[in-house]
Amino acid sequence: MKIASWNVNGIRARIDHVTAWIEENQPDVLALQETKVVDELFPYAAFESLSYSVEVFGQKSYNGVANITKNGSTQTSKGICGLVDPQTRVISTTHKDVRVVNVYVPNGQAVGSEKFDYKLSWLKHLKKMLKDDLKKHPKMVVLGDFNIAPSDQDVHDPEKWKDKILCSAQERTMFEEILSLGFKDSFRLFEKEAGFHSWWDYRTAAYTKELGLRIDLLLISNELVPLCKKSYIDEKPRWLERPSDHTPVVVELS
DNA sequence: ATGGTAGTTCAACTA
Numbered sequence: 001m002k003i004a005s006w007n008v009n010g011i012r013a014r015i016d017h018v019t020a021w022i023e024e025n026q027p028d029v030l031a032l033q034e035t036k037v038v039d040e041l042f043p044y045a046a047f048e049s050l051s052y053s054v055e056v057f058g059q060k061s062y063n064g065v066a067n068i069t070k071n072g073s074t075q076t077s078k079g080i081c082g083l084v085d086p087q088t089r090v091i092s093t094t095h096k097d098v099r100v101v102n103v104y105v106p107n108g109q110a111v112g113s114e115k116f117d118y119k120l121s122w123l124k125h126l127k128k129m130l131k132d133d134l135k136k137h138p139k140m141v142v143l144g145d146f147n148i149a150p151s152d153q154d155v156h157d158p159e160k161w162k163d164k165i166l167c168s169a170q171e172r173t174m175f176e177e178i179l180s181l182g183f184k185d186s187f188r189l190f191e192k193e194a195g196f197h198s199w200w201d202y203r204t205a206a207y208t209k210e211l212g213l214r215i216d217l218l219l220i221s222n223e224l225v226p227l228c229k230k231s232y233i234d235e236k237p238r239w240l241e242r243p244s245d246h247t248p249v250v251v252e253l254s
Numbered sequence: 255a256t257g258g259t260a261g262t263t264c265a266a267c268t269a
Binding site for chain 1: 257258259260261262263267268269
């Protein structure tokens with residue numbers, strides 16, 4: 001089973017990139033973040049013409065997540081159970097016996113800001129939901145834009161980013177707590193070196209200067225670790241005209 | 255050098 005995640009920064013602006021990527025890569029599940037569209041205006045037809053099914057949880061202008069699936073899904077749930085949140089950031093679906101939880105973690109703006117507090121609180125609620133979900137679904141993939149670089153080796157210049165948003169100790173501690181529920185960062189099962197990134201800021205022309213961070217992540221539950229064959233970043237779409245600022249990331253399970 | 259670009263929406267916000 002091939003499961004992928006991509007923060008597309010506007011699905012309507014990126015629809016040609018996304019459908020081309022699906023045709024080339026044939027994922028079983030593609031989890032999208034930052035679709036930035038209400039459900040009524042989501043471009044369903046583009047996916048249905050590829051025989052993919054679509055589950056969406058959108059809002060106007062901001063946020064928005066969607067699970068695009070080759071063979072359909074069951075048990076769709078939207079948001080974080082127990083959290084009242086006007087921002088649409090989580091959608092979960094089940095595929096055979098694998099639960100897929102698609103997350104768009106809040107960015108947090110700056111350490112110590114109001115948005116940072118929201119991010120940490122949101123992550124606490126996510127952790128609680130994942131703890132409960134894992135009991136029901138031993139085979140789980142939690143994937144998406146985590147807006148956290150797990151360690152310094154996921155950052156192009158750790159000194160420059162030290163204690164900054166996406167890299168602070170508070171964020172990394174919350175990430176470690178989520179892993180300790182019983183998940184692994186699948187990419188690091190295979191690649192131990194630094195220098196692999198999934199997001200580059202538009203504003204500083206960061207991509208051509210290779211100033212990236214690895215913040216798009218694929219967590220797999222411990223029970224899936226023996227079944228995990230590959231986990232990788234696909235940088236190719238970042239070179240297209242008018243690309244997303246994020247690349248797809250992919251995990252393959254047997 | 256607290257700038258820069260992009261998407262949505264149409265002045266301002268989020269990232």
